[in-house]
Amino acid sequence: MPLQPQTLGTALDEKLTLHSALCRREAGAFQKAVQSGDDVVVACTQETRLFAELAQQTEGATSVIKFVNIRETGGWSRDAAQASPKIAALLAVAHLPDAEPVATVTYKSAGRVLIIGELDAGERAAGLLSDALDVTLFSLGTGRDGGLQERRYPVLAGQIQRLTGWLGAFELHWQRSNAIDLDLCTRCNACLAVCPEGAIGFDYQIDNALCKSHRACVKACGVAGAIDFGRAPEALSEKFDLVLDLRATPAFTQHALPQGYFRWDGQDSRTLLQLRSLVGEFEKPKFFNYKQKLCAHSRNEKTGCTACIDVCSASAISSERDRQQIVVNPNLCVGCGACTTVCPSGALTFAYPRPGEQGAKIKTLLGTYARTGGKQAALLLHSQEAGTRLLGDLGRLARLDPATHGVPARVLPLALWHTVSVGLELWLSAIAHGASQVWVLMTDEEAPQYREAVREQMEVAQAILSGLGYQGEHFRIFEARDARDLAALDAQLQMAPAQGVAQAAGFAVQADKRATLELALDHLMTQATVRSEAIALPAAGSPLGTLAINKDACTLCLSCVSACPASALQDNPERPQLKFIEKNCVQCGLCATTCPESAISLQPRLLLTPQRKEARVLNESQPYQCIRCSKPFGTLKAIESMLGKLAGHAMFQGAAAERLKMCSDCRVIDIYSADNEIKITDIR
Numbered sequence: 001m002p003l004q005p006q007t008l009g010t011a012l013d014e015k016l017t018l019h020s021a022l023c024r025r026e027a028g029a030f031q032k033a034v035q036s037g038d039d040v041v042v043a044c045t046q047e048t049r050l051f052a053e054l055a056q057q058t059e060g061a062t063s064v065i066k067f068v069n070i071r072e073t074g075g076w077s078r079d080a081a082q083a084s085p086k087i088a089a090l091l092a093v094a095h096l097p098d099a100e101p102v103a104t105v106t107y108k109s110a111g112r113v114l115i116i117g118e119l120d121a122g123e124r125a126a127g128l129l130s131d132a133l134d135v136t137l138f139s140l141g142t143g144r145d146g147g148l149q150e151r152r153y154p155v156l157a158g159q160i161q162r163l164t165g166w167l168g169a170f171e172l173h174w175q176r177s178n179a180i181d182l183d184l185c186t187r188c189n190a191c192l193a194v195c196p197e198g199a200i201g202f203d204y205q206i207d208n209a210l211c212k213s214h215r216a217c218v219k220a221c222g223v224a225g226a227i228d229f230g231r232a233p234e235a236l237s238e239k240f241d242l243v244l245d246l247r248a249t250p251a252f253t254q255h256a257l258p259q260g261y262f263r264w265d266g267q268d269s270r271t272l273l274q275l276r277s278l279v280g281e282f283e284k285p286k287f288f289n290y291k292q293k294l295c296a297h298s299r300n301e302k303t304g305c306t307a308c309i310d311v312c313s314a315s316a317i318s319s320e321r322d323r324q325q326i327v328v329n330p331n332l333c334v335g336c337g338a339c340t341t342v343c344p345s346g347a348l349t350f351a352y353p354r355p356g357e358q359g360a361k362i363k364t365l366l367g368t369y370a371r372t373g374g375k376q377a378a379l380l381l382h383s384q385e386a387g388t389r390l391l392g393d394l395g396r397l398a399r400l401d402p403a404t405h406g407v408p409a410r411v412l413p414l415a416l417w418h419t420v421s422v423g424l425e426l427w428l429s430a431i432a433h434g435a436s437q438v439w440v441l442m443t444d445e446e447a448p449q450y451r452e453a454v455r456e457q458m459e460v461a462q463a464i465l466s467g468l469g470y471q472g473e474h475f476r477i478f479e480a481r482d483a484r485d486l487a488a489l490d491a492q493l494q495m496a497p498a499q500g501v502a503q504a505a506g507f508a509v510q511a512d513k514r515a516t517l518e519l520a521l522d523h524l525m526t527q528a529t530v531r532s533e534a535i536a537l538p539a540a541g542s543p544l545g546t547l548a549i550n551k552d553a554c555t556l557c558l559s560c561v562s563a564c565p566a567s568a569l570q571d572n573p574e575r576p577q578l579k580f581i582e583k584n585c586v587q588c589g590l591c592a593t594t595c596p597e598s599a600i601s602l603q604p605r606l607l608l609t610p611q612r613k614e615a616r617v618l619n620e621s622q623p624y625q626c627i628r629c630s631k632p633f634g635t636l637k638a639i640e641s642m643l644g645k646l647a648g649h650a651m652f653q654g655a656a657a658e659r660l661k662m663c664s665d666c667r668v669i670d671i672y673s674a675d676n677e678i679k680i681t682d683i684r
Contacts, residue, residue: 004084011088011372023047027054034061041094045069068094072395073413077406085374086409092368093361099353103286105330107167109241111279117246118143119203125244126153132276139203146202155182157205163251166331167260170240177233178205184226191217242278255447256314256334285352287335288328294347296588298324299563304590308339308348313447337421342453344543344586345566346513350421359509365412366434376497377412379430381422382441384415393483405490420450424457425513428520434504436497441478456541463537464606469530472498501527525608535606542604545587547580549618553599555638556621560591560600576635577620583613628666
C-alpha cells in the first residue's frame with residue numbers, strides 16, 4: 001500500500017511521519033508521542049494491546065491514544081493505489097473527540113444465581129459455579145441420574161408462574177404444591193424405600209400420577225415430618241441476581257435476552273465463565289433520551305404510533321396509556337437504537353453517541369474524502385464488533401487471494417454501536433453531504449424485525465431520492481455471517497455508483513430528528529434534477545405525509561387538533577376551520593383514530609412546493625348562529641348532525657329540541673323563563 005504522508009498531512013492539516021515498524025524497532029517514537037500530551041492516533045489496530053502496555057510503561061505518558069484500521073479496510077485491496085482519500089478520511093474521523101459522557105444505568109449483583117432444570121443437570125452446573133456464586137436450584141424432575149445424596153444447594157420445586165427482571169433484579173414467582181417440603185426433607189430415602197408405586201424419585205417430590213394414596217411414606221418420614229398431603233398450595237416468590245436456564249423452552253423469548261439471564265446446553269463453557277464474572281457493580285450508558293411531549297403513541301386514551309414497541313428486540317418498551325406515553329426500561333435496553341430509528345417524531349433519540357456526534361463523523365468522513373480527491377463515496381455502516389471483524393477478514397483474504405477484491409477504495413466503512421441505530425434522517429444527510437450510496441452491513445447479530453425496519457426506511461429514502469431525479473440505487477442491506485459471505489458480496493460492493501448531489505451540504509446534524517430531516521430534504525430538493533409537485537412514499541415506515549379529509553363526514557368537531565402531538569393540525573379561533581401544516585405531520589394516525597366520524601385517512605408523501613411549510617385549510621364550515629341571540633357557537637354541520645341523531649329521542653322534543661339550537665347562555669335563560677318548565681325547587 002503506497003502511503004503518501006505529505007498528501008495525507010495536507011488533508012489533515014498537520015505534519016505526518018510514516019512509520020513501518022512502530023510496534024517494534026520504532027517503539028521509541030510512539031513513547032515520545034504519548035509524552036507530548038496531545039492526542040495520538042495509531043493507524044493500526046493489530047497491536048492495540050501492545051501499544052496500551054507501552055503507554056502504561058512510559059513515564060509521563062498523558063496522551064489519549066486512538067486506533068484506526070487503514071490496512072485491512074484500505075491498503076489490502078486491489079484499489080490500494082487509489083485509497084489515499086479513504087485513508088485520509090478514516091484518519092480525520094479518528095481525530096474527532098470522543099463522545100461526551102451520558103447518564104449511566106447501574107447493576108448490582110451479589111452473585112446469587114438460580115439454576116432452572118432437571119436436578120442432575122442442575123447440580124452438575126452448580127458444581128462448576130458454586131465456588132464463585134451462591135447457587136439455588138429449581139428442580140424440574142430428577143433427570144437421568146437424579147440428585148446427589150448430599151444436599152449441597154438449596155432446592156426449590158413446584159410450578160413456575162413467571163420469571164421477570166434483569167441482572168441483579170430477577171424475581172421468580174412459583175407455586176409449591178407437592179406433599180414433600182424440600183426444606184424439611186433430610187434425604188434419608190425412607191419414603192422411596194416404602195413407596196409401593198415408585199412415585200417418589202431422587203428429586204424428592206411425589207409424582208401424583210403414580211401415587212395411589214397408600215401414605216406409607218408419611219409414616220416412614222416420621223420425626224422429620226416433611227410429607228403432608230393436606231398442605232395447601234402456596235404461592236411464593238424469591239429474588240436472584242443471575243439465572244442459568246437449562247430448559248429447552250426458555251423463560252424469555254425475545255431476541256435480546258435480559259442481561260444476567262443465560263441459557264446453557266451443557267457444552268459451551270463460555271456461558272459459565274460469563275456467569276462467574278458477573279459479581280459486583282456494573283454500569284452501561286443510558287442509550288436513549290425520551291421527550292414525552294413529542295411522543296405520538298397515545299392521546300386521550302387512543303393509540304397512535306407503536307413503532308418503537310413493535311421493533312424492540314429486548315421487550316424494553318411498553319405502553320402506559322393512562323399517562324399517554326411509552327415507558328422504556330433502561331435496565332432491559334440493550335442500546336440497539338432501533339426505537340430511535342423508527343420513531344417518526346424524534347421523541348426517542350439515541351444518546352450514545354448523540355446524533356450530532358454521529359453526524360459529525362459522517363460529515364468529516366465524506367468531506368475529507370472529497371477534499372482529498374475522492375469521488376462517488378459509498379458509506380458502509382457496520383457494527384463495531386462483528387462488522388469490524390468481517391471487514392478485517394475480507395482485507396486479509398484480499399491479501400492472500402488474488403480473486404478477492406477487498407474493500408473498494410470508494411467504500412468508506414463507519415463502525416456503529418449497532419447498525420440499526422442510524423436511520424432515514426442520517427442516511428439522507430450522508431447523501432446531502434456528498435455520499436453516492438449508503439449501505440448497511442448486517443450479520444447474525446440483528447433481530448429479524450431490525451432488518452424489516454431498516455428495509456422499510458430504505459424504501460422511503462429511496463423513493464424520495466428517485467422522486468427528486470437522483471439516478472441509481474442509493475441504499476442497500478448487505479447480509480453476511482462470515483468473511484466467506486462477505487467475499488461473495490465482493491461484486492456487489494463494487495456496484496455502480498448512484499447519482500449524488502452536485503454540491504455537498506454544509507449543515508450540521510441536529511439533536512432534533514425532524515430538524516435534521518428537514519435540513520437534508522431542503523438541500524436535496526435544491527440540488528434535485530426533477531421537480532414534481534409531490535412524491536408518493538411507501539405507507540410502511542414513512543414519517544412524512546398529508547391527510548385526506550372526507551368533507552361530507554367531517555363536522556369540524558376539532559377533536560383531531562387536540563390529539564395531534566406534532567401541531568400539524570390546528571384550528572382557527574376566528575372561524576370554524578381545520579388547518580394543516582404538512583411539514584409537521586409524522587403520520588402517527590392519532591387524528592384518524594380519534595376522529596368520531598372516521599373522516600381522516602393518511603397519505604404518505606413528500607410535498608415539494610412551498611405550501612408544505614405553510615398552514616393550509618383542510619376543511620371549513622359556515623358557523624351556526626344561536627336562534628335566540630344570533631351568536632355563533634358551533635358549525636352548521638355539527639349542529640345539523642346532532643339534531644339528526646337526537647331527532648327520535650324522547651328527551652329532545654318540542655322546546656327541548658329548540659334549545660339544542662341555542663348557545664349555552666340562551667339555553668339556561670330559556671329553561672328558567674319557561675312557564676311550563678318543572679324546576680327542581682318545585683319538587684316536594
